[in-house]
Amino acid sequence: xxxxxxxxxxxxxxxxxxxxxxxxxxxxxxxxxxxxxxxxxxxxxxxxxxxxxxxxxxxxxxxxxxxxxxxxxxxxxxxxxxxxxxxxxxxxxxxxxxxxxxxxxxxxxxxxxxx
Amino acid sequence: xxxxxxxxxxxxxxxxxxxxxxxxxxxxxxxxxxxxxxxxxxxxxxxxxxxxxxxxxxxxxxxxxxxxxxxxxxxxxxxxxxxxxxxxxxxxxxxxxxxxxxxxxxxxxxxxxxx
Numbered sequence: 145x146x147x148x149x150x151x152x153x154x155x156x157x158x159x160x161x162x163x164x165x166x167x168x169x170x171x172x173x174x175x176x177x178x179x180x181x182x183x184x185x186x187x188x189x190x191x192x193x194x195x196x197x198x199x200x201x202x203x204x205x206x207x208x209x210x211x212x213x214x215x216x217x218x219x220x221x222x223x224x225x226x227x228x229x230x231x232x233x234x235x236x237x238x239x240x241x242x243x244x245x246x247x248x249x250x251x252x253x254x255x256x257x258x259x
Numbered sequence: 260x261x262x263x264x265x266x267x268x269x270x271x272x273x274x275x276x277x278x279x280x281x282x283x284x285x286x287x288x289x290x291x292x293x294x295x296x297x298x299x300x301x302x303x304x305x306x307x308x309x310x311x312x313x314x315x316x317x318x319x320x321x322x323x324x325x326x327x328x329x330x331x332x333x334x335x336x337x338x339x340x341x342x343x344x345x346x347x348x349x350x351x352x353x354x355x356x357x358x359x360x361x362x363x364x365x366x367x368x369x370x371x372x373x374x
Contacts, residue, residue: 148302175360177361184268184366184367185366186349186364186365186366186367187303187349187364188364189361192361202361234302234303236302236303238360239360243360244291244353244354244355244360244361244362245291245308245310245353245360246360247293247305247308248303248305248360248362249304249305250302250303250304251302252301252302253300253301253302
């Protein structure tokens with residue numbers, strides 16, 4: 145049982161390049177999330193998927209797109225990377241049920257630098 | 260709308276001393292509250308959560324938190340700090356605005372332990 149896995153662990157991009165961050169969970173969770181973490185700002189929600197086939201914007205969606213490929217996988221795409229997108233990105237999933245008290249389980253993160 | 264405020268971006272205590280990390284919340288509905296911990300270069304993991312069953316919540320690694328509605332607080336404590344407690348701690352509150360289990364994070368408190 146691997147939990148939540150993310151690839152890659154590290155990435156360096158040049159301004160304007162594109163890339164996709166991959167996330168997968170093996171806990172049969174319905175909901176999945178993408179966050180970015182910046183110093184002094186906690187975690188901010190980029191996009192989330194309440195269930196397979198649905199996606200919604202979070203607090204900071206500009207410059208990103210997502211795909212909920214199936215129940216296990218939720219990818220985040222940067223179409224044209226900008227230096228402001230330099231951050232650590234975390235994927236998470238939450239327990240079946242969709243309750244506000246559900247625990248979220250986090251992946252190990254992707255550290256992205258945009259030059 | 261829901262929000263959390265963590266008082267003190269950095270707390271330093273001596274090994275064996277009391278740990279107190281402060282969190283105040285704002286919520287228009289009865290909240291669910293969480294404390295997550297992030298060890299260096301890792302993802303977040305749940306320490307404990309309040310789901311209205313009991314106001315004093317015990318978590319992993321000897322941590323506990325008390326929900327005080329009158330003070331809108333959910334402070335995290337541990338009687339005796341250990342070197343392994345050095346990490347960043349995030350308080351979070353449930354967001355009831357969607358069908359997903361969205362939560363809103365505070366900006367985090369970095370805990371350092373002095374030998």
